[in-house]
Amino acid sequence: MSTSLSLLLERLRGPAAARRFGRLRRGIEKEGLRVDDQGAISPLPHPWALGSKLTHPHITTDYSEALLEYITPVYSRPEQALEFLADLHRYTYRHLEGEWVWPASMPSRLNGNDSIPIADYGNSNVGIMKHVYRKGLDVRYGRIMQSIAGVHYNVSLPDDLWNLLKTLDGQEELSLDEYRSSRYFDLIRNFRRHSWLLLYLFGASPALDTSFLPDGKVPEGLQRHAKRTLLSPYATSLRMSDLGYQNKVQDQLRICFNSLSNYVNTLRHAISSPWPDYEALGVRQGDEWQQLNANILQIENEYYSDIRPKRVARHDETPSQALEARGVEYIEVRCLDINPFASVGIDVTETRVVDTFLMWCLLHESPWITDTECDHLDDNRRLVVERGREPGLELFDGNQRRSLQEWGSAILDEMTGVAALLDRLETGTPHGDALAEMSPRMADPALTPSGRVMALLLESGEDFIDVMQDIARKQAESLQAAPMDRSREEQLEQLVEASHQQQVQIEESDQCDFPTFLADYFERARESRALSFVSSLMDRPPADGSAKHGEHY
Numbered sequence: 001m002s003t004s005l006s007l008l009l010e011r012l013r014g015p016a017a018a019r020r021f022g023r024l025r026r027g028i029e030k031e032g033l034r035v036d037d038q039g040a041i042s043p044l045p046h047p048w049a050l051g052s053k054l055t056h057p058h059i060t061t062d063y064s065e066a067l068l069e070y071i072t073p074v075y076s077r078p079e080q081a082l083e084f085l086a087d088l089h090r091y092t093y094r095h096l097e098g099e100w101v102w103p104a105s106m107p108s109r110l111n112g113n114d115s116i117p118i119a120d121y122g123n124s125n126v127g128i129m130k131h132v133y134r135k136g137l138d139v140r141y142g143r144i145m146q147s148i149a150g151v152h153y154n155v156s157l158p159d160d161l162w163n164l165l166k167t168l169d170g171q172e173e174l175s176l177d178e179y180r181s182s183r184y185f186d187l188i189r190n191f192r193r194h195s196w197l198l199l200y201l202f203g204a205s206p207a208l209d210t211s212f213l214p215d216g217k218v219p220e221g222l223q224r225h226a227k228r229t230l231l232s233p234y235a236t237s238l239r240m241s242d243l244g245y246q247n248k249v250q251d252q253l254r255i256c257f258n259s260l261s262n263y264v265n266t267l268r269h270a271i272s273s274p275w276p277d278y279e280a281l282g283v284r285q286g287d288e289w290q291q292l293n294a295n296i297l298q299i300e301n302e303y304y305s306d307i308r309p310k311r312v313a314r315h316d317e318t319p320s321q322a323l324e325a326r327g328v329e330y331i332e333v334r335c336l337d338i339n340p341f342a343s344v345g346i347d348v349t350e351t352r353v354v355d356t357f358l359m360w361c362l363l364h365e366s367p368w369i370t371d372t373e374c375d376h377l378d379d380n381r382r383l384v385v386e387r388g389r390e391p392g393l394e395l396f397d398g399n400q401r402r403s404l405q406e407w408g409s410a411i412l413d414e415m416t417g418v419a420a421l422l423d424r425l426e427t428g429t430p431h432g433d434a435l436a437e438m439s440p441r442m443a444d445p446a447l448t449p450s451g452r453v454m455a456l457l458l459e460s461g462e463d464f465i466d467v468m469q470d471i472a473r474k475q476a477e478s479l480q481a482a483p484m485d486r487s488r489e490e491q492l493e494q495l496v497e498a499s500h501q502q503q504v505q506i507e508e509s510d511q512c513d514f515p516t517f518l519a520d521y522f523e524r525a526r527e528s529r530a531l532s533f534v535s536s537l538m539d540r541p542p543a544d545g546s547a548k549h550g551e552h553y
Contacts (some may be wrong), residue, residue: 009242022158138290156330181327190361204449352434389445
């Protein structure tokens, strides 16, 4: 353990610190395709009985009509978030006939691009914008890539803890917003340095159905299995590989999260700068919209990253403007696969490990990322998603190569001190116990979710679709057999009707046509709403004089 981390942990163990060390808060967003009894993506629209996709706060869709998205409230205990997530699944199954929620990140059986119906959000301007944005993703990347699903894990630290850290850091002259934003970017940089560990521990997508590659070509590194399955022998997360949810055009943005101002300015540049290939596609064909614009990004959400700084935006703000005006509020972890062995795609052990990992990223030293290091970070992620279970795999640690198993075990060892801090507010040692469950995975890749999926396929000799369909049926039976929380059931029933009414009200309240609405949106999106701390604090050069990364686009 580094000396500075050890000293900080020691200071945080003091009695004064213990009184102010509050619990983390988290919310979970989990996606899942609806599939029929043959394991094919559902062609049916989002069930009316689940509420309005546009306005329901907990049950909506992501890209496709068939791609459910569940959103939990914010909880200080992960068990509460997971139980809410389970009830959302239970409620959904009450309104599905002959359909299941797919338990894997890589999609079910597809029948070409058009078999994936784009989500329709109604006739309001905001609903049309959401639909056209998805049409733009189709013309730019195709719908098949958009059928991939995952788990997004949103985490924030309580103000008492931020104030405690600010005092320990001797940063009393900074406002809480200034300090919090700066330290969240510290966390994000360390996350990007070490997110490969989460990909190894929790990646669960080493296989896919051949319908995901409709041209029939088998990419290098994939092997045929059974009748219609492709395997990558040592892969952890094909979802996060070049086969998955990636965008080569965005590589030239080169965001390494050294400062808030660089982050938001790069995104603002991207949604304002035309890209020749997208211009060639056209924005409109007659009255039919093909995409929102022909720029590098249509909107900020199109930027793909394994982690994002977030702030809840007001009605007249874009996400970047909200960050500029009031700083980072929470972070969103986006690299987690759906775990087929957890009934809701994620379990409490994973949440405890991710929480501890995020706190370790925050408390560990976090120098700014240079261009050279940024390239190595990308290389490490690529190696782990494609070959993470390969014996003897080495990663880049600065200017040297280092064994994945040795490095990962060393990080887990350092995380035990952080777990002990988090466990001071718990009964027992749940964070420490969760870390202890990870150690065998470092020694034996077969124990990882990706290793277990691979073993299921090889031992059964069955196709990916058949194995996952069997898991989906069993999960549905288990979830339906357990009763829902009665008050939550009543709440969800009320939200269905209320969400449909709210969508009608939004549609009736529009006072301009869609082109005018969109032009006004992008005019506002180009405006900077930065407070003074964004430029004065977040753009300070590192003490060691190293170059800031990502100033070019």
